[in-house]
Amino acid sequence: MRYSRAFIPTVKEVPKDATMPSHILMLRAGYARMVGAGIYELLPLGTRVLHKIEKIVREEMDAAGAQELLMPTFLPGEYFKESGRWELYGPTLLRIKDRKGGEYHLGPTHEEIVTDLVRREVKSYRQLPLNLYQIQNKYRDEPRPRAGLLRCREFIMKDAYSFDVSDEAALASYQQMHDTYHRIFQRLGLDYRVVEADSGAIGGKQSAEFQVLAQTGEDSIVACNECDYAANVEIARPGPVTGAEPDASQMLPLERIETPNTHTIEEVVAFFGPDANAAHTLKSLVYLAGDEIVLAIVRGDHEINEISLARQLGVDEVVLASDAAVKETTNTEIGFVGPVDFEGRIIADPDAVSVLNAIAGAGETPYHLKNVNHGRDYTAEVLSIRQATSGDPCPKCSGTLELYRGIEGGHIFVLGTHYSDRMNATFLDEQGNSHPIVMGCYGIGVTRLIAAIIEQHHDEQGIRWPVHVAPYEVIVTPIGKDEEPLTKATEIYETLCAEGVEALLDDRSERPGVKFKDADLLGIPLRITVGSRGLKQGTVELKKRIEAESEDVPAVNIVSATKAALAALRG
RNA sequence: CGGGGCGUAGCGCAGCUUGGUAGCGCGCACGGUUCGGGACCGUGAGGUCGGAGGUUCAAAUCCUCUCGCCCCGACCA
Numbered sequence: 001m002r003y004s005r006a007f008i009p010t011v012k013e014v015p016k017d018a019t020m021p022s023h024i025l026m027l028r029a030g031y032a033r034m035v036g037a038g039i040y041e042l043l044p045l046g047t048r049v050l051h052k053i054e055k056i057v058r059e060e061m062d063a064a065g066a067q068e069l070l071m072p073t074f075l076p077g078e079y080f081k082e083s084g085r086w087e088l089y090g091p092t093l094l095r096i097k098d099r100k101g102g103e104y105h106l107g108p109t110h111e112e113i114v115t116d117l118v119r120r121e122v123k124s125y126r127q128l129p130l131n132l133y134q135i136q137n138k139y140r141d142e143p144r145p146r147a148g149l150l151r152c153r154e155f156i157m158k159d160a161y162s163f164d165v166s167d168e169a170a171l172a173s174y175q176q177m178h179d180t181y182h183r184i185f186q187r188l189g190l191d192y193r194v195v196e197a198d199s200g201a202i203g204g205k206q207s208a209e210f211q212v213l214a215q216t217g218e219d220s221i222v223a224c225n226e227c228d229y230a231a232n233v234e235i236a237r238p239g240p241v242t243g244a245e246p247d248a249s250q251m252l253p254l255e256r257i258e259t260p261n262t263h264t265i266e267e268v269v270a271f272f273g274p275d276a277n278a279a280h281t282l283k284s285l286v287y288l289a290g291d292e293i294v295l296a297i298v299r300g301d302h303e304i305n306e307i308s309l310a311r312q313l314g315v316d317e318v319v320l321a322s323d324a325a326v327k328e329t330t331n332t333e334i335g336f337v338g339p340v341d342f343e344g345r346i347i348a349d350p351d352a353v354s355v356l357n358a359i360a361g362a363g364e365t366p367y368h369l370k371n372v373n374h375g376r377d378y379t380a381e382v383l384s385i386r387q388a389t390s391g392d393p394c395p396k397c398s399g400t401l402e403l404y405r406g407i408e409g410g411h412i413f414v415l416g417t418h419y420s421d422r423m424n425a426t427f428l429d430e431q432g433n434s435h436p437i438v439m440g441c442y443g444i445g446v447t448r449l450i451a452a453i454i455e456q457h458h459d460e461q462g463i464r465w466p467v468h469v470a471p472y473e474v475i476v477t478p479i480g481k482d483e484e485p486l487t488k489a490t491e492i493y494e495t496l497c498a499e500g501v502e503a504l505l506d507d508r509s510e511r512p513g514v515k516f517k518d519a520d521l522l523g524i525p526l527r528i529t530v531g532s533r534g535l536k537q538g539t540v541e542l543k544k545r546i547e548a549e550s551e552d553v554p555a556v557n558i559v560s561a562t563k564a565a566l567a568a569l570r571g
Numbered sequence: 572c573g574g575g576g577c578g579u580a581g582c583g584c585a586g587c588u589u590g591g592u593a594g595c596g597c598g599c600a601c602g603g604u605u606c607g608g609g610a611c612c613g614u615g616a617g618g619u620c621g622g623a624g625g626u627u628c629a630a631a632u633c634c635u636c637u638c639g640c641c642c643c644g645a646c647c648a
Contacts, residue, residue, distance in 0.1 A: 011583095012582085015583085016577080017577090017641050019641080036640090037640065037641090090647095092647065140648080144644090144647085146641085209648095479607055480607075481606055511605085511609080512606070512607040516608045517608065
């Protein structure tokens with residue numbers, strides 16, 4: 001491709017609405033443009049990267065025996081009604097009425113549609129196992145789209161569905177996808193962790209997330225520094241903690257202290273001065289669990305795990321009470337709620353119970369209590385309800401957990417017969433007996449991965465694509481106003497193209513600085529600079545985007561040197 | 572949905588407090604000088620000031636409503 005004819009609208013200034021590196025760079029380097037909140041255009045460069053990722057995904061899926069198909073995105077509502085997700089999905093489902101008033105929606109994921117296909121076409125165990133996948137646009141009216149391509153309302157997903165005759169066979173399919181995903185994520189050049197995760201609204205028994213490590217990620221995960229344990233903090237449990245009751249002989253008398261304007265743990269700690277720290281305080285949160293009001297207590301430096309709390313209380317979810325509700329039920333402003341004299345159910349984390357002479361809200365505005373002790377001043381049901389965090393013991397070995405931020409790039413599930421039961425998808429076994437088909441589903445956020453790769457591969461100057469996904473492998477940059485560099489660069493470019501190298505020729509009549517800046521911004525892995533200075537010695541320069549220094553190469557050898565450098569980058 | 576912020580030329584912004592000719596930088600077009608890390612000079616094109624209503628002789632500016640976008644939270648494969 002000749003740059004002078006390419007549609008690569010780069011921008012010098014940082015777009016106002018972008019804050020994350022991948023978002024900023026995709027806009028600045030001309031890979032994408034926004035059309036609406038969570039709705040993006042992929043420009044030619046972005047589309048080339050998309051196709052590179054899709055190619056890797058297809059190769060690995062096909063190698064695993066999965067078969068690609070294409071289902072519609074515009075769907076009659078009946079299938080989601082059949083499974084119950086027409087209601088369950090709520091406002092996230094983008095609903096449409098046709099001219100006759102019929103109810104339709106755009107597909108957020110396709111368990112129902114593929115299950116319908118399979119129940120119509122698959123009747124016998126002889127037709128199983130089966131793994132069907134597609135790569136297409138998905139639609140979810142997210143409550144809060146954000147960060148460019150990381151969370152969109154329209155996005156491209158690879159979704160695969162496996163169908164098996166038994167739980168054991170389904171687990172084998174799941175394991176195969178697990179392995180396939182490892183190969184895909186490795187080929188994409190990503191640093192990632194496979195973590196245990198909550199299976200959420202999709203319904204299912206077992207699931208694992210492929211989390212791309214990035215400080216800007218939305219998800220928090222913990223991973224052991226010694227074994228392979230890793231989990232989303234949504235479900236991670238810290239390893240054994242003592243939960244020891246404080247030593248009664250060291251308890252100090254309770255003190256009530258006026259503490260105006262201390263609504264957060266930080267403010268409380270600041271108020272009590274240098275001796276206080278968050279681990280010495282109790283965080284009290286009022287939750288609605290079904291019809292019941294529950295006070296949940298964790299240590300001030302810990303975060304509560306709402307999923308864990310809900311499960312142990314035996315409810316679907318717990319909802320943090322609104323400011324008004326807290327005031328109504330406790331007669332206390334947010335920030336001053338506490339366990340002492342609280343009338344109602346109190347659940348406390350073991351680490352909170354162990355705190356000796358803690359600082360806690362007094363249950364009265366604007367006071368806090370000093371020297372609060374479990375057993376003496378309040379009594380709680382002790383349940384592990386906090387999120388795991390850095391420094392916690394590993395639940396599986398003697399190692400220590402580390403906290404990471406991650407971007408959910410893929411998620412695989414064992415679904416069991418959740419959908420096949422509801423939709424009556426069955427097969428006949430050797431004896432002619434009917435059984436529900438056992439399913440699994442496997443997603444990869446393809447457009448999200450474009451952003452995730454950039455989050456891991458960039459510097460101050462721009463993107464640094466791994467070769468396997470770069471829109472072009474080489475950019476040939478003639479420098480200077482003379483004819484020779486352009487002539488020579490064109491010759492090199494044409495030879496590279498003929499040899500199957502994906503090359504971009506910067507034939508624009510721009511000054512060198514502009515071309516270098518753009519080349520770095522675009523993130524092309526290799527740059528060949530052709531200038532009259534070098535040509536006098538018969539050399540051109542070869543530079544890797546990920547290295548600071550360039551290398552002089554005799555012009556006659558540049559094609560083979562380029563191919564060698566590409567091979568080295570491919571690893 | 573709760574909290575905060577922002578909508579003025581393609582992009583980034585000033586102007587608004589105190590109503591009175593719509594500005595700057597980048598980009599774009601043309602001419603000239605330049606040419607190894609986002610050059611310089613000159614000329615020029617380009618704006619219903621997000622939208623609607625109101626106050627006023629007069630609204631980018633004041634008031635009301637509304638739409639959109641971003642961030643934090645809630646929520647969410």
